[in-house]
Amino acid sequence: MSAYANILLGGVFHAAVLFLVAAGLQLVFGVQKIVNLACGSFYALGAYFGITLIGYANQYGLSPWLLLPGLLVAGLVVGLVGLPIERLLRSVYGRDESFQLLLTFALLLMFQDVFRFFWGPNPRTLDSGYLIYGTISAGDLSVPVYNLLVIAAAILAAIGVGGFLQRTNYGRILRATAENRAMAEALGVDVRRVYALVFTAGTILGTTAGALIVPTAAASLDMAIEFVIEAFAVVVIGGLGSMRGALAGALVVGLIRAVSITVFPELEVLSIYVIVIAVLLIRPAGLFGTQTG
Amino acid sequence: MAISRRTLLRSATAAGALMAAGQIFAPDQVSAPAIAQNKPLRIGILAPRSGIAAGPGENGIRATQWAADRFNRDGGIAGRKVELVIEEETSPKDTIERFSKLVQQEKVDCTMGIISTGVGLALGPVVEEARALTIYWDGTTQDGVDEKIPNPRYLFRSTDNECEAIMSSLLAIKHWKGQFVTIAGINPDYSYGRNNMAAFVALLKRFNIDHKVVTEQWPKVGTMDLTSHVAALKAAKPDLIFSSLLFADLPVFMKQAHAAELTKGTKLVFPAAGWQHTLMKKEFTPEGMLFGHNTLYFANPNASPLAKEFVSWYESTHKDYPNWEADRAYFAIASYKAAVEKAAKAKGGAWPTQDDVIGAIEGLQIDSLGGKGGWRKDHIADQTFVQGFTTHDNKYDFVTLGSFESMYSTDLQKPGGANFWEWIKTAEFKV
Numbered sequence: 001m002s003a004y005a006n007i008l009l010g011g012v013f014h015a016a017v018l019f020l021v022a023a024g025l026q027l028v029f030g031v032q033k034i035v036n037l038a039c040g041s042f043y044a045l046g047a048y049f050g051i052t053l054i055g056y057a058n059q060y061g062l063s064p065w066l067l068l069p070g071l072l073v074a075g076l077v078v079g080l081v082g083l084p085i086e087r088l089l090r091s092v093y094g095r096d097e098s099f100q101l102l103l104t105f106a107l108l109l110m111f112q113d114v115f116r117f118f119w120g121p122n123p124r125t126l127d128s129g130y131l132i133y134g135t136i137s138a139g140d141l142s143v144p145v146y147n148l149l150v151i152a153a154a155i156l157a158a159i160g161v162g163g164f165l166q167r168t169n170y171g172r173i174l175r176a177t178a179e180n181r182a183m184a185e186a187l188g189v190d191v192r193r194v195y196a197l198v199f200t201a202g203t204i205l206g207t208t209a210g211a212l213i214v215p216t217a218a219a220s221l222d223m224a225i226e227f228v229i230e231a232f233a234v235v236v237i238g239g240l241g242s243m244r245g246a247l248a249g250a251l252v253v254g255l256i257r258a259v260s261i262t263v264f265p266e267l268e269v270l271s272i273y274v275i276v277i278a279v280l281l282i283r284p285a286g287l288f289g290t291q292t293g
Numbered sequence: 294m295a296i297s298r299r300t301l302l303r304s305a306t307a308a309g310a311l312m313a314a315g316q317i318f319a320p321d322q323v324s325a326p327a328i329a330q331n332k333p334l335r336i337g338i339l340a341p342r343s344g345i346a347a348g349p350g351e352n353g354i355r356a357t358q359w360a361a362d363r364f365n366r367d368g369g370i371a372g373r374k375v376e377l378v379i380e381e382e383t384s385p386k387d388t389i390e391r392f393s394k395l396v397q398q399e400k401v402d403c404t405m406g407i408i409s410t411g412v413g414l415a416l417g418p419v420v421e422e423a424r425a426l427t428i429y430w431d432g433t434t435q436d437g438v439d440e441k442i443p444n445p446r447y448l449f450r451s452t453d454n455e456c457e458a459i460m461s462s463l464l465a466i467k468h469w470k471g472q473f474v475t476i477a478g479i480n481p482d483y484s485y486g487r488n489n490m491a492a493f494v495a496l497l498k499r500f501n502i503d504h505k506v507v508t509e510q511w512p513k514v515g516t517m518d519l520t521s522h523v524a525a526l527k528a529a530k531p532d533l534i535f536s537s538l539l540f541a542d543l544p545v546f547m548k549q550a551h552a553a554e555l556t557k558g559t560k561l562v563f564p565a566a567g568w569q570h571t572l573m574k575k576e577f578t579p580e581g582m583l584f585g586h587n588t589l590y591f592a593n594p595n596a597s598p599l600a601k602e603f604v605s606w607y608e609s610t611h612k613d614y615p616n617w618e619a620d621r622a623y624f625a626i627a628s629y630k631a632a633v634e635k636a637a638k639a640k641g642g643a644w645p646t647q648d649d650v651i652g653a654i655e656g657l658q659i660d661s662l663g664g665k666g667g668w669r670k671d672h673i674a675d676q677t678f679v680q681g682f683t684t685h686d687n688k689y690d691f692v693t694l695g696s697f698e699s700m701y702s703t704d705l706q707k708p709g710g711a712n713f714w715e716w717i718k719t720a721e722f723k724v
Contacts, residue, residue, distance in 0.1 A: 125572055
């Protein structure tokens with residue numbers, strides 16, 4: 001029984017991180033209609049910056065217990081890089097999707113060199129801290145509390161973003177802009193500001209996911225490209241532009257992956273993309289997406 | 294006697310010529326003709342500088358630069374200064390284009406590098422076609438374990454990638470025989486990982502070790518979340534885990550395995566862990582795991598003065614400690630130097646042709662950073678391998694080896710032309 005719990009929790013942990021990145025992707029697409037391939041770079045940026053910030057903080061005597069808040073701060077601060085990047089993206093608003101894809105893909109590649117320049121080619125890790133919050137053990141079940149905190153952070157982010165979009169005035173403005181940009185603009189919405197805010201929020205979700213993962217993983221030059229592929233699988237399953245879709249898609253990918261790794265390790269990747277293909281064939285808009293055209 | 298200005302100049306020229314000739318033809322010294330000495334010897338380097346193998350690539354480049362600077366301080370290679378032309382190893386297609394650029398445009402005298410097996414396999418035939426002397430650091434020209442270029446003329450390549458798995462398997466059998474039955478594997482999902490795991494199982498069979506494979510995990514190279522793999526391994530409850538993970542995913546696995554208490558009481562056999570040795574922190578890497586440093590163990594107390602000098606330079610210059618790719622790179626450039634000088638000496642000081650150098654590499658023995666090494670007639674390297682058991686008893690924040698053993702690749706590598714799997718069944722292993 002505890003073996004199944006371990007497998008389940010492994011899948012949910014993976015889903016939690018995937019959700020944060022995919023949520024940023026969905027938010028940006030939902031409002032700005034931009035498929036942001038650079039979302040993986042924001043994830044990697046959060047990871048690298050998180051390692052650096054915690055490294056400095058440790059030198060200045062930061063209590064190890066403040067690891068999680070420290071990483072959240074790192075994700076939030078470095079996520080502000082979304083503001084200047086959104087300025088850059090303005091040149092492709094309203095243009096053919098291929099321009100947006102090319103520009104965000106160029107950003108993805110450029111970020112790889114930025115990471116190499118600042119952090120070097122070797123993978124970077126946080127030397128300690130993963131187990132600072134302890135481990136919950138029961139029989140064969142053994143889960144680091146940190147993993148549970150990351151899952152909790154993702155749940156809070158889902159509730160927070162959902163609540164913001166559904167229950168606040170600004171959320172309504174965002175949804176109105178997503179529905180009809182021209183009408184929103186005619187009604188006095190500062191669309192430029194909305195776009196800047198949305199893109200930065202999407203970036204922060206990605207950088208926070210990256211920062212949160214570093215105690216358990218490593219920051220490496222390839223992590224951006226690696227993760228963006230899975231994030232798009234989540235988006236296809238959940239439906240492009242849907243936050244609920246991001247949550248459902250992340251859970252499907254995380255759990256299917258965990259089960260296939262245990263039962264048929266050879267089919268780890270295949271099992272995810274079988275689901276992707278099935279969704280594309282049966283429900284092309286995704287589980288929670290809206291059919292267009 | 295009155296000496297005219299013209300006579301003085303003539304005498305000085307003649308004396309200079311005699312001195313130069315004396316240097317060229319001095320029996321104990323190898324020196325190249327003046328025309329060759331004026332032109333630097335150009336060595337092309339193809340090494341990864343980004344992506345998952347960027348770290349080892351950087352190790353190799355640094356070692357090559359260190360060696361080249363050292364050679365240049367002592368007069369270069371056979372009197373010619375060494376100049377490096379560095380290009381990046383990426384995909385097979387792009388690397389082949391860069392190799393062609395090095396050979397045709399940069400006119401390099403020799404090319405070295407290559408870490409990826411996929412690139413090495415694709416580049417091999419191109420090297421032969423270009424007739425350009427090339428020495429691989431790592432990688433191979435094998436598809437699986439089948440040699441695709443059995444008798445190359447211009448290509449020299451590293452030891453078989455399976456050497457470290459053979460050594461680990463032998464050591465695991467030697468030290469832990471009877472202490473494990475259920476085994477699990479977590480290996481990178483490409484030929485290296487697959488062959489290493491298969492070699493381990495084949496050796497267990499060869500030595501009649503009662504065993505049962507309870508799970509085999511094949512994460513994609515570079516997978517950064519291995520919690521599900523760890524959960525699957527834990528569910529299988531193995532006595533021993535064999536893993537040839539070697540990229541950034543290795544420390545991630547150790548961290549996550551440690552957090553899930555998978556490493557507690559499980560025997561760990563990690564033949565390639567030395568590629569990421571400085572990331573294998575004590576906090577999550579247990580003592581007593583079987584840990585491979587391949588052909589360079591930076592803290593080897595029995596290392597040569599040359600190796601100690603290199604490690605010390607590496608530490609002070611780069612605030613880091615080298616892994617085996619540094620040794621492979623040094624081995625390549627030191628082999629080339631030794632071969633050029635041997636061939637030049639054989640020609641009485643005249644600059645050797647490429648064919649002369651190739652002939653001189655065959656059968657060459659040199660001292661590399663990690664120990665003795667040499668070249669077989671079929672252009673495959675022999676080198677010294679180091680593996681042992683991890684300890685926390687050191688001044689670093691990562692694990693080193695407590696007890697360790699060295700083995701020469703003649704005891705770990707199939708002979709030329711042999712089938713790897715058949716060789717495992719019949720070879721005389723020194724366990």
